[in-house]
Every structure is written in structure tokens, then in C-alpha cells.
Amino acid sequence: MLFNSIQFIIFLPVIFTIYWLLNKKELRLQNMVLLIASYYFYSCWDWRFVFLLAFSTLLDYYSGIIIYKSETKKAKKIWLFISVFINLGFLAYFKYYNFFINSFAELLQNLGFNPNFALLNIVLPVGISFYTFHGLSYVIDIYYNRIKPTTNWINYFLFVSFFPLLVAGPIERATHLLPQIEKRRNFSYSKSIDGLKQILWGLFKKIVIADNCAQYADIIFNDSHAYSGSTLVLGALFFAFQIYGDFSGYSDIALGTARLFGFELLKNFNFPYFSRDIAEFWRRWHISLSSWFKDYLYIPLGGSQGGNWMKIRNTFIIFIVSGFWHGANWTFIVWGALNAFFIIPSIILKSNRNNIDIVAKGKLLPSLKEFFQIILTFSLTCFAWIFFRADSVHNAISFIGDIFSRSLFRFPQLPKASLLIILLIVFFIIIEWLGREQNYAIEKIFIKFPRPVRWVIYSGLLFLIGIYMQTTETGFIYFQF
């Protein structure tokens, strides 16, 4: 069940109504309704993997209790290891089995052997990367005595499977979400409206920006040799907005949906394309994942302590692992390594925390220096996105090679209709810029207008969604339209 689907439009108000009708009754009942709804939501993707989700959740639930009750450090470590090993084992099998087999086979072929390994037709369970990390953060936090385990299995199961964040994050922490689940929530009209607004903005980003950019990014990336360098640059730009619109749009919908039920989830994107350097970009992009890797991998490895070589090593490790988390392909690993390469100078020079506040805070426009910093950072990011999007490292390098040719200075060769997408992107950037100091772009930028005007603006966004969403009808024969 996608967030932008008719099923979800029916599902959400039904659950919302039942949930708040139970508000005066037992909290346990309210949480149970959300839990059932979450498992139903997940089963709509693929009912077979409900059992895997349940098993993984049960494993971490009991592991947490056992780790807490174990008297010796050794016993705690053994149970932590079991939980981590099984969880990562499932992840490795479902997501990375074929990648490892293929890579190993290629290596053997390059050494002159002729291997014949069977690839498995493995279906990737939706959201496995996310809920695995939820569970891991829980058991690791218990091991380090940051939290006590919960003995309420409903609450824990809900923490892992809460439907707004189940399939695409944000990756929540038990320290942040579990206390909210354990506490009674009070209905707030203003929070519900705020949640709906964030959902609306998320849908705009996903349906209008991401899906329309995807159309042209796919055309260009799938046949890059047919296009001029300038068109390939446009393709990279389209992909940059596709991935941002898609991912941050989904996060906005998740956060807005959770707010409807009285929950505040972790902010996942904080206007990353307005960053002035790569370090700032990584503090603003997929925040829940970066902070997870920082807390559970980077810091245990030593973090920024120790000499420069340790800093470089640790930075490369987390970015490569982060790249690998995104997908089972060498392109993601190269993408991660590239970002590590971009960020390392600022870590070594200790300038990685120069830009903490949002750019041009309190001002309408950035300074000339800030503007160039933003453009440079965005350009580096887009360059790395080429590897993220390409099917193979070879295709990515070929794509880049085709950009830096004489045809880079030719006018891009795209249909008139792509002008529409560019106009939409410009509109989008303006709104995001004006709302950059808020939690999400349209949170407060229209607050000065009277309510009827605000509702006209929100209706206008809905209108744009209706006019520009992708459709799947068979091709028109007469093209009279």
C-alpha cells in the first residue's frame, strides 16, 4: 500500500477515526489498534514477510530483556551478538546474497576460472533495511545501558512496525519513540492540521516533483550515449530532484501521518540542497540514517578521536557501509566512497562544523559567497548521484565522460514538455527556500495570510498534484490531446 494510493486514502481516515474514538479508553487498546493496522499495512505489500517482521521483532524484544537481565558483560555480549548476527544475517541473505555470489563469480572469472553458481530468485522484503536497524538500535542501546527494555510486547512491536515509518523510515530510536508509545496521546486539532499539511507537501514532492523528474531522468540515463553533454547534466539534475522529492516526500508523509496520531517522529531531511559544504549536507540528508551510523558504527570505531589516519579510515568505513545499505551494487559503494572523499578534507581541517545554522538565517537571500558554496556543494552531490543512479560503475563513468565533451555547450535536447518540469522545480526551490527555517517548507510560510487564502493555496497544491501526477493509461493514438 503506497502512501500515494487510493487504498491509503481509505485506510488512513478509517484507522484515524477508530484510534481517536478509543482515546478515552485503555491506552493498550489504542496501541493494539495501531499495531494491527501496521501489520495490515505491511501485509498489503507481501503477506509472506509479515512472519519475518514478527520473528525479527520477537527476537529483539526477548534479546533486549535477556541482555538487561544478564549479570555478566560476557553474557550480555553473547546475546547482543546473537541478535545482531541473526538480524544482519536476514538482511544479508535477502538483500545481498545475489550481489555477493555475482561479485565472487566475477572475481573468479577474472582469475581465469569458470564458476557456475546458482543465483536465487530472492524477493526483497519491503522495509527490511529499516526495521532491522530499528531493532538493532534497541538492543544496542540496552547493552550500553542507555535504555531499559520494555516488558510490554504490544508497545515494542508497535515501535518496530509503526506503519508511517515501516517501509521507508525515518529510522527511529527507542529512546525517542518508545516513551511516546507508552504515554497517552491527546487529540490536538492544530497538530492534526499540521500533519495534514506536511502530508500535502510530501505528496507534492513525491508526485509532482519526483515522479515527473523520474520520467526524464530515466529517458536520459537509459540511453545516455544518444544525448549531448548538456542534456546529461540536465539528466543528473533531474535525478537529484527525483531522489530528494521521492525520499524527503515520503518522510514528510510519514511524519505528517504520525502527527495525526499524536506522535512526533525524527526529522529526516533538513533542506540538504541549501548546504554550504558536504559535511553540512550530511547533517541535513537522511538524518536518521547518518545519525544511526554515527552512533552505532563511527563512534564505536573511535570516531574523530585519534589521528588523521583513523579519522579517514572511520569516515570511509561508514560512508561505504552507508552506500552499501542503499543497495546491492558496486555503484552504491562507489557513491559512498566518493562522499567520504568529499568530506574528509573538512574533517581533517576540522572545518566540518562551520555551517550549523541554516544558510542566510533571517535573511531573504544568501550572500554571494553562500550562493557559490551552495552551488559547489550541490554540484558535488549531483556528481556523486550519477553513480547512485547508474546501473553499473562502467555506465556511470561513461556518463560522466559523455558530459565532458564538446556537446556540453550545446542546447539540451529535450521535448517542450520538459520545460514544465523545470518550471515546477523552480517553483519548488522557491517554496523550499522561503520555508527553510521551519520543520518543512509550508509549515509557516503562509501563516500571515488569512485562513481562506491559506486554504486556496493548499487547494492550489492539490490542484497541481492532480494536474501533474503520472498516469498509466495506454498510449494515445490520435495525439489530439
Add this chain to the structure above:
Amino acid sequence: MGEFAPSFLIKNLVYKKGGIGFMDKRLEEVNKKKNIDILFIGSSHVYRGFDPRIFAKQGYSSFNLGSSAQTPIETKFLLDKYVTTLNPKFVIIDVYPSILSNDGTESALDLISNSKIDSEIIKFALEFKNIKVYNTLIFAYYKQLLGNSKKNSYKKTPKTDHYITGGFVESFKKYSSNSKSNKAVYEKLQPSQKQLQKLDEIINIFNNRNIKFLLVQSPISQLKYNSFKNNSSVDSVLHKKGPYINFNEVLKLNDSLFIDDHHLNQHGVAVYNEKFIKLAMDILTYPSQKVKK
């Protein structure tokens, strides 16, 4: 469009009153028609393929209710709306297999743009889970409320096309398969189950009302016809539905009788309709009679 922005900027709003098939004129005319002998219905092969004037010379009153890219989904809607008043003795349905694999959205947009928006067309539009259809429906209703739904546009209609009373569109343009733009693209025809089901529902209407009907495949250019890999298997599916003639097997027409690779020009229509009257009217009058080649 012009009212909000150029068409390419309004992706999911495809309102076009008039247009290539003159659907507005046809729908205006059909409301005044009653008790005809023959009703022709189906895609553009119908409104470009059956000339009511030729049938009138043989003593048959007829009306041509074809429309661009019309699929059985739209055919059923039109029959439900008009079959009682038209009260035809015979119905000829063109079943171009390529159209049967279409989901009907294009034709639905054409109908919505050119029809009066009432509960029937709203119910019809809701069958489509497509935002283009919903947006166009809302816009068409808005135009109707403002009273300027009568403004039509024939900007994209070729100047060689003329609307003829009775629902026919006449053209004398000639086509050549030798031109560089024409290439045979070999494809397999895959009629969709949904469209075939609608065809069954249409046939039930005829059976319930005792209306004689004939399914036909109008002739298309030989290059185009031969580019389909599975003509015979599609024929066998359509034969099971009821009386059916594939005129591509009966007539091998020269390219000069077409305006493009699948629509007849007026010369082609004359040849086709003459053969049709010889072959088909016997079947309709005496259904047990087999097809003569």
C-alpha cells in the same frame, strides 16, 4: 486548451471539444435521430468506413456512432444511452483488434469533452481509475456551468476531412506505404480481457432486444495487416462472439484507397461499402447464411 495554459503544461487535463472525429457534431445529431435501420458503432474505422449516403441509396436509413479510439467500454456506454431511441434493426460493430488492447482512456476523454455532463457520464467516468478522466470531467462540467461548452476546436482536424450528416467523416486524401515514415512494426495483438468482457455485455444487449448484429474488422492497409503476427488466432476469438467478418481476408485493397495505413479514403469507402452490402446484409437478414467470399 488556452484557458489556463498551453496543453503541454496541463498534463492531466485533456478537454478537447470537437477534435479530429467531429464527436460534438455527431452527438448533437444523434439526439435528433430515431428508429433507424442500421447503427454503425466502433472506432474511427467506423466513422471513416461506413458512409450513410451509400446505404441510403440501397434503402437503408443509418447512423454512424463511431468515435476516435472507441473501445467496447465506450461502445456499451453509447448503446445504453442511445439504443432505445435509435431502435436499430441491425448493428454493425467494428472490432479492430489493436483497439481491443487499449484501456479506453483516450476515447473516454473524447466522449467526456463532447457530451453533456450528467449522472450517466459521471458514472461512466468513475469506471476509469484515471486522474485525467476525473480532471477532464470536472473541467467539462465547469465549462457547461459557464455556458461556453459549445465552443469547439478543429485546429488539429486535417483540412481534407469533412463531416457528413449521419455521422460520417469523408476524406479524399491518398496514402503511400512507400513513404519513409511508414514502417511495418511487427506486433502481437493482445485484446484485453476487460474489453472482451464488455463486448460480451454488448452482445447481451442485442440478444435481449432481439437486434441483429455483426462484428466486422474493416479493411486496413496490407502492410499494416500483415505486420500483426496473430491475425488468425484473434479471428477465432471473435468468431466465438457471434457473426463476424474480417474484411481484410475478403478485400485486398490498394494503398491508394487509404488516407493512412488504417483508414479508408472516400474511394476505399465506396469499394468497401459495396462489398459490405453484398456480403453482410444477407447475413443480417438471414443469420443462418454463411459468409460468401
